Structure formats: structure tokens, C-alpha cells
Amino acid sequence: MPEPDGLNLIGTPFRRVDGVAKVTGRTMFADDLTFPRMVHMKLVRSSVPHANIVSIDSTAAEAHPGVIHIVRGESMPDPFGILPVSQDEHAIAIDKVRFVGDPVLGVVALSEDAAEAATRLVKVEYEALDTIASVDEALDGTRDEIHDYGDEGNVHKKVSLRFGDVESGFEKADLVLEDTLFYEGNTHLPMEQHAAVAVPEGDGKVTLWSSTQTPHYVHRALTRVLKIPASHIRVIACPNGGGFGGKSDPFNHEIAVTRAALDLGRPVKICLTREEVFYCHRGRHPVTMRIKTGFAKDGAMISQHLQTALDGGSFGSYGVASTYYTGALQTVTYQLPNYHWDGMRAFTNKPPCGPKRGHGTPQPRFALEVQLDKAAHELGLDPADIRLNHLANADSITANWLRIGTIGLRQCIEKVVEGSGWRERYGKLPEGRGLGIACSSYLCGAGLPIYWNHMPHSGVQLKLDRSGGVAVFCGQTEIGQGSDSVLAACVAEVLGIDLQDIRLCVADTDLTPVDLGSYSSRVTLMMGNAAIQAAERAKSLISKAVSKRLEVPVGRLVFAEQRVFDATDPEKGMAFAEAVQAAESEFGTLGTTGSYTAPRSPGRYRGAGVGPSPAYSYSAAVVEVEVDPVTGITRVPKIWVAHDVGRCINPVLVMGQVEGGVYMGLGEAIMEESAFRRLPKKLSNALVHKFPSILEYKSPTFNDMCDVETYIVEDPDPNGPFGAKEVGQGPLLPIMPAVCNAIFDAVGVRIDQIPVQPHMIVQALEEKRRGGAGRYGPKRFPVVPWDEPLQVPTPMEGGDGKAVNAEQVGVHGGTMKETPKGTKS
Amino acid sequence: MTPEIITATYKVNGEERTIAHPGHHTLLEVLREPLSLTGTKHGCELGECGACTVLIDGEPQLACLALAREFEGCDIETVEALETGEGLHPLQATFADLGAAQCGYCTPGILMVSKALLEENPKPGRAEIKEALSGNLCRCTGYIKIVEAVEWAAGMARGDDDAGPADAVFYGQRDGGTDHA
Numbered sequence A: 001m002p003e004p005d006g007l008n009l010i011g012t013p014f015r016r017v018d019g020v021a022k023v024t025g026r027t028m029f030a031d032d033l034t035f036p037r038m039v040h041m042k043l044v045r046s047s048v049p050h051a052n053i054v055s056i057d058s059t060a061a062e063a064h065p066g067v068i069h070i071v072r073g074e075s076m077p078d079p080f081g082i083l084p085v086s087q088d089e090h091a092i093a094i095d096k097v098r099f100v101g102d103p104v105l106g107v108v109a110l111s112e113d114a115a116e117a118a119t120r121l122v123k124v125e126y127e128a129l130d131t132i133a134s135v136d137e138a139l140d141g142t143r144d145e146i147h148d149y150g151d152e153g154n155v156h157k158k159v160s161l162r163f164g165d166v167e168s169g170f171e172k173a174d175l176v177l178e179d180t181l182f183y184e185g186n187t188h189l190p191m192e193q194h195a196a197v198a199v200p201e202g203d204g205k206v207t208l209w210s211s212t213q214t215p216h217y218v219h220r221a222l223t224r225v226l227k228i229p230a231s232h233i234r235v236i237a238c239p240n241g242g243g244f245g246g247k248s249d250p251f252n253h254e255i256a257v258t259r260a261a262l263d264l265g266r267p268v269k270i271c272l273t274r275e276e277v278f279y280c281h282r283g284r285h286p287v288t289m290r291i292k293t294g295f296a297k298d299g300a301m302i303s304q305h306l307q308t309a310l311d312g313g314s315f316g317s318y319g320v321a322s323t324y325y326t327g328a329l330q331t332v333t334y335q336l337p338n339y340h341w342d343g344m345r346a347f348t349n350k351p352p353c354g355p356k357r358g359h360g361t362p363q364p365r366f367a368l369e370v371q372l373d374k375a376a377h378e379l380g381l382d383p384a385d386i387r388l389n390h391l392a393n394a395d396s397i398t399a400n401w402l403r404i405g406t407i408g409l410r411q412c413i414e415k416v417v418e419g420s421g422w423r424e425r426y427g428k429l430p431e432g433r434g435l436g437i438a439c440s441s442y443l444c445g446a447g448l449p450i451y452w453n454h455m456p457h458s459g460v461q462l463k464l465d466r467s468g469g470v471a472v473f474c475g476q477t478e479i480g481q482g483s484d485s486v487l488a489a490c491v492a493e494v495l496g497i498d499l500q501d502i503r504l505c506v507a508d509t510d511l512t513p514v515d516l517g518s519y520s521s522r523v524t525l526m527m528g529n530a531a532i533q534a535a536e537r538a539k540s541l542i543s544k545a546v547s548k549r550l551e552v553p554v555g556r557l558v559f560a561e562q563r564v565f566d567a568t569d570p571e572k573g574m575a576f577a578e579a580v581q582a583a584e585s586e587f588g589t590l591g592t593t594g595s596y597t598a599p600r601s602p603g604r605y606r607g608a609g610v611g612p613s614p615a616y617s618y619s620a621a622v623v624e625v626e627v628d629p630v631t632g633i634t635r636v637p638k639i640w641v642a643h644d645v646g647r648c649i650n651p652v653l654v655m656g657q658v659e660g661g662v663y664m665g666l667g668e669a670i671m672e673e674s675a676f677r678r679l680p681k682k683l684s685n686a687l688v689h690k691f692p693s694i695l696e697y698k699s700p701t702f703n704d705m706c707d708v709e710t711y712i713v714e715d716p717d718p719n720g721p722f723g724a725k726e727v728g729q730g731p732l733l734p735i736m737p738a739v740c741n742a743i744f745d746a747v748g749v750r751i752d753q754i755p756v757q758p759h760m761i762v763q764a765l766e767e768k769r770r771g772g773a774g775r776y777g778p779k780r781f782p783v784v785p786w787d788e789p790l791q792v793p794t795p796m797e798g799g800d801g802k803a804v805n806a807e808q809v810g811v812h813g814g815t816m817k818e819t820p821k822g823t824k825s
Numbered sequence B: 001m002t003p004e005i006i007t008a009t010y011k012v013n014g015e016e017r018t019i020a021h022p023g024h025h026t027l028l029e030v031l032r033e034p035l036s037l038t039g040t041k042h043g044c045e046l047g048e049c050g051a052c053t054v055l056i057d058g059e060p061q062l063a064c065l066a067l068a069r070e071f072e073g074c075d076i077e078t079v080e081a082l083e084t085g086e087g088l089h090p091l092q093a094t095f096a097d098l099g100a101a102q103c104g105y106c107t108p109g110i111l112m113v114s115k116a117l118l119e120e121n122p123k124p125g126r127a128e129i130k131e132a133l134s135g136n137l138c139r140c141t142g143y144i145k146i147v148e149a150v151e152w153a154a155g156m157a158r159g160d161d162d163a164g165p166a167d168a169v170f171y172g173q174r175d176g177g178t179d180h181a
């Protein structure tokens, strides 16, 4: 079927360009690589959660047969970290460990077995420090500090932003609800364990192959820690065996293995065990939330005050951004004229939390969507209508200064309402069965890069030659989401050629122009636009040459079916290869570039840098549940999900992202949790990961997965390539709240906590039988000493995007130019 | 202590190969390292994820739990054997076409289990497919496209031309219906 707007390939389901490699075992993941003379590295990891390192005795390890080198923290004294404001990690700990799993020594041996055996011979003496296990413990100012920077004690970051007149909004409201909710942490669990291979080139240069989603940021971290010019380091991201945000930080093992390779002058590989992958973590932050919203009778939100307390684990990672994301996107789905958000992130002695699919937004989204359900009940409104009647407007600016473009949320809600039979079935199913609805929105790429600069977010380069083949160079990283296919499709569409005629060269910091990486759902939109620009420029060169040869005006030339021809006389034309030859003869060697930089956001207050995006995707879901009131076991037979993707580049890949997102959301809703426990006093009192194994960390299997009915809403966004928006993260977000809302419809109790476990339902039902509220969830919110909020007048109030009290509260304009406080650098 | 090195002969994908390797190595290690058959993956090396599944005399086995030396003389089959001179195996074609391999890391293991299933049961129902694959984790797909790909491949292998997926498998429900073709 020809697509609207004369598109040929875009919008049709095609076999992904890396599909055959993946089904034949040809795809080379990082651990599949070997090099002549390659040796292996293993890391000794801390067995205690918080301690000073007194001594490390590696004598026995060094004497172990096959061991050839030891890598010590002192050889890499400079700290690193993904955000400029939190350069707080070391490749190998120097004087202190901060969680069970922190690396303390690297051992390199001729075989992986020998390296592994030798790590067990290393003796480390520790001097124990207080262990901080929770936000409350971090706030209690009496304990040892995990870091020597941050807002105070073990508080990493505190922030407070207020838009509009929130208090008088509450006074005007007909209904004010206040809820406290908890969202437990969980982890990405990519099937591939992280691996990296460093290969020195003998002339001071080195190449690192790694399973990373962000080769560009790994490149920067290597340069910083190893003190080698960036131009001498080459980072190549192998296709990732799943990422979901878990491979977006530069990791200690990537730096340590590169150090080892340079020390030895030979290739060194490291492949983490599954247990170590749990220690790398960077997963979902556990967040406690207090949400107070004032509603009008018709369900309109007048004011909202949201407070979020994040348990960040042991390092900064993306944490400052994660914290901001727990506040930023509350405003983009429904109208919310007055909004106050306080956020804080604590350091604790657990593996560091970071960005997992949805990055910081699933938690507050859960709070908002559950509270909307409660409000609908209080006000006697249908939960679908309370949403439909108060949607944010397309082409508007929110109270916190985010610019919304297209919004297909109405269609999304209508689709899932119709598909699920909501109007006929909601509130009417037999006891134990229920339906719940929720919506969400997500970014199509962060509006700002991670470090301050004015360069493109994504670059694409094309090389064309007389063969008719087109080589496409781009720094983007394929993590399974299909970015290689999007890149090839954008070029193929513009030039009217076959996917087969395209050769991709990607994710190589030496050979490809920078693309910032596969995070924040940015690749389709940003890389896609850069690819289109590069291809359009090539098309224009070819057109000029062909126009001359055929004596047809440029404007009449069509590029399709591997030919360039006259629109009015399709017979008059030439093969694409011939057309390239004409252009090569005319202009010499052919190459073009394209780049993309996100538009500037209207927000001018400090903190306005997190949340802006060139476009927002929208999703809605209806979840059906079956709850056994005796056991509390919840089963989800079916989910209806609709996603506004702007336009499908390849619908079958869009379907895959939607289904994969729903799956991951279902796991988060009913089973996945990164839980920790303290060992008994006599066993050191250490804080340990309850489940550092796939067996114990429960995630949905084939048999746990529900049926999914997917609706794709296409409302092309002018900022997206061919109108496309993101699909990788958005569809996960409505699932968790929709599950809890469905449980209420099924058995009449509120579970204000994720994941929902059977005992929670049993307990809430029990409470209800005794005449109580019938709720399970946190009872209190930590006592956080937030400062006076930054007051930002909203667009409706005639604001200019700036705060009015920046001087008084001691913060100054600018959005990302924060300077690290007390950071060792 | 240096590990004992053994010499063993393995029949992998129809080819006999004699190699020397540490006697305690698993089949996973032997396939991936001395035999260079890196198509077989690992996600845990503890028997928990299914990524390392290969076929031993036609039966799925977790290579990470199999001591290699015990499988001398057996017919070992890995993902590398699926594609023949005639082209892709139907399972490979349908997995590629439906995006049932996203990152592709779980895929080799899942393909091998599916192949064993189809050889035993040419027309499995959805529940049977899910049951057969319940020991294989996939974090990307939500399993749906995998089940659809196995069904489609089964149909192809039977020569049943009508077994292809409905449009909704490719496009979802568009405009409330599937009549967009």
C-alpha cells in the first residue's frame, strides 16, 4: 500500500536490516570478539557496603599461574561520571568502597579461569563505616558520609520548583486529595552481560569495543581518566544485547580494561558475570512520593504539589537528571495550571541507580494516574472521561515551560476504551475481575546534551560512489530497538533506493560523526532528521547532474525504485547508479553530511534543562486483571495499549517496541524488584542485594506474559523525521498505574505501591473488612528540609520563563551550567 | 593448580572437530572459544536464562550446564546450522520478518528450542509454544512476536500458505480495524 505523502518505504513493514545477522548468530556482540594475544581481566569486588580500604594484599594472586598483571586504583586517580555535576566514580576504588560490588582491584591473566581464581586470593582489609540503607537514614545527619559532595550529608540533591499560585489553587478546589505512594527499584536485566575488549595499537592509540549504549560518553570518560588525547582513543559500541538504559553510563570495567591493555600492550577482555551486572545496575530509583492535587468538580486539576524522594544508591550516575525527571513530565498529558514540585535524591550504600526505560518518569506517573482514578471515584466521574475532558492542548506551553507539539492522546484513549469494551464493562465485571486505565507521555530525545555545548546532537555522513551503493556513517548505537533500520530507511526513502544498497557504519568514535547515544528515546527523531538532511543534500547534487544530462528541470525529478526519472515521463530516466556516476563526474567525489540540534526550549529557570524535547509521544492503556481475594494473586489476562508514534518508520518494529514496553511494565507492576537486606549483626550487618541472580530476580516468562492488543496512532509531528516520534519508552509507563487501578475495580482496594504483591492485596482486603480504608502503601513521607522553592510564573500568568526569586533562594539562571561542589577533579 | 587439558572430538553441526581444552569446561565455553561458534550466547552461565540452548541429539540442552566432555559422540547442533545452502530456516525468516529478534541476544537459544518443538510437533498451539519456550527469557520483545513467528514458521514448514500472520501483527489495530491494505 503506498503511504500518504508519497512515501514508499516509510510506513511499510520491512525486515530489519540487522535481522538476518541476528537470526543466524552472525551479530558480533562484545563478548564474541577475540584478538590475537588477547588476555582476560577480572575485578575483585568489595564484600562490604561502606568502608575505608586499609590494605590490599595481592601477593598470592600475583603468584597464581597465568596471572600477568594487576591493575590498581592508584593508576587511575581521576574520577569520572556521566554527568558533569557528578564526577564521583573511580575505575577501581582507591581509598573507600561504597557498596557491595564496588571494584577494588583488577587481575589480568592468560585465561579467564586463571584471572577468576586469582581474584579469590586477594585479601582486602576494610575499616567499616556506617551503612546507609534508606532515604531516612541518609537524611539522619549523624552517619558517615558516602561522598564528600552533594547538598548536605548524604543528600545528593535537593530541588524545589513552583509554577503559578499553587496554594490558592488548592483553596479554589472542590476536592483535594493527598496520597503517599512508593515505587520500588528494579533493574534492566538485559540478556547480554556487559563485556568490553581493549586493543592497543602500539603507537599510543587504543580501541575499545564495548556493549555500551553511549560510545561518545565512554570516549569522554576514557580521555578524562586515562589522560590520553581523545583523538587517540577509539570507542566502538558493539550491537547491545539489550540495554534499556543499563548500558548508558561509562563503566568502571571499561576504563580498567583499557588501562590494562595499555599497560600490557596487548588486547584485554572483560566479561561481567550476571552477578556483576546486578552490581552495575543504574536501574529504576526507588521513589517515595507524596502527591496533593486540587480538583474542580468536573475533574480538572487546578493545583498539584508533588514531592519525590529518590534512593539513589552509591553514586551520582544520571541521578541529578533522574531527580528532575520525577518532576518534569507531570504537566504534559493533562492541563495543570499550577504546579509545585520538590525532589530529593539520597546517597545509600547500594548499587547506583540511574536511567531505566522511562527514566524517572514512571514513578510520578504512577502517582498521578492512581490519584486521578481516586479523584474520578470521589467525583463520580468515569476514569476515562476525567482524562479525556482535560487533555493538554496541542501546540501549547505547559506551566513548567515545556513546549508540546502534536498530541494524539485523545485518539489513544478512545482506541483503548473502545477496544476493551470499557464503557460496557468497567465497574460491571464480577467480583475479582476489573479494568483499569492510565495514560502517559514521553520525550523524543532530551532537548539538551548531557554536557554543555552547542554542537549537533546527531550527525550523519553519506558517501556515494559509482557503484550505486551508499555508505551511511553515524555514531548511533543499535541496542535492539531498531535504530540501524531507521537510519537505513530514512536514507533509502529520500534517495529512492533499496535497503540492500546501503552499507551502515555506526557507533565508532573514529569513523562516524557523533551521535550522543541510545538514551532518552532520542535516536529516531534526532538521527532520523540528520539522516534526512544528509540524504536530501546528496539528492540535490545528483538531481543537478541528472537534470543536466536528461534536460529535465530538477523539480520534476523523482527518486524511486532505484531510478531517477522525470515525473511527467517515467520512461525518461536512469538507474540510481548511473545518476551517481553523473554526479561524480560533475562534482568529483561525493559526500554529504546532515546534523540535528534540538530547538531551544522556552524555560529559562535553573532546572528548565530537564524535560524539554522536540516532541512528546503519548500512550494510553487499559489493563484487565483477575484477583484472587483469598491468595491475593493477581493475573493479567489482557492489556489494550495505544501509542501515538507520530508516524511509523516501520510498523512491525513499532509493534515490537510497544509490546516490549508493555511486557517490561507488567514485570514492574507485579513482580520485579531490586531489594536489599541487612545481614544479621553477627554476619557483619552488611547491606546486601537480595537477588543478584536471574533466578531470584523475578521477571515475566513466556507463560506470565498477557495478550496485548496494540493500536498505533499516527499523527505526524512536524519535528519528527517523516513525522515520527518515539516508541521505545512511552508504552511502558501507563501499565503500572493501570494495573493498580484495575485491582481497585476488581476487589475495591488501593495498592499504592509497586510491585503489587499478593500479601499487599490480602492485607488491604483484611483492613477493609475491619472497616478500614482498604489500602496498602507507605504511611509516611520522609522529612526533607527543602529550601524555599524557585518561583516561576507560568505562561498563563504572563511569565517569561524565568524565576522571579532566583537571587533570594540563591540559585541563578542557566540550565545545565551547574558546577560540581567539592568534587575531586 | 593448572587445569587438566583433555583432547576430545565433537560432532557439531555435522562436522567432526578434535580439540584440546580444559577438562572442566562447559559445552558453552568449548563451543564459543576453541570452536569459535559464538552464535551460542550466555546470559547467566547458571542455567537460568536459556540463552545458551543448543540441541544434543535433537533435544534442547543448556550448554552452560553441560560438561563438554560428556557430549563426545553426540550430535550437537547450534544456531550456525540453521541456515543452509537453500537459505534461511523458516524460523529464521519469520523471526527476521516479525522483529521477533530485537537485540537478538536471546534469539539463538529460542530458535533452537523452537526447532526442536517443530520437529516434534509440526502444528503447535500457542500454549504449547509458550510452554516449550518457558525456560528462555527475552527482555526485548514481550514474547508476542516470538510466538507469532514460531506459528508462522510452523505453517511455512507444513507448506500451509494461509498460516501467515494477520495484518494486525504488522500494523496493530489501525483506525479500529485492519482494512488498511
Ligand code: FES
Pocket (backbone or CB within 6 Å): B041, B042, B043, B044, B045, B046, B047, B048, B049, B050, B051, B052, B053, B062, B063, B064, B065
Ligand atoms: S547461560 Fe543462562 S541458561 Fe545457560
Ligand code: FES
Pocket (backbone or CB within 6 Å): A191, A241, A242, A480, B100, B101, B102, B103, B104, B105, B106, B107, B137, B138, B139, B140, B141
Ligand atoms: S530480543 Fe533481546 S532479549 Fe530477546
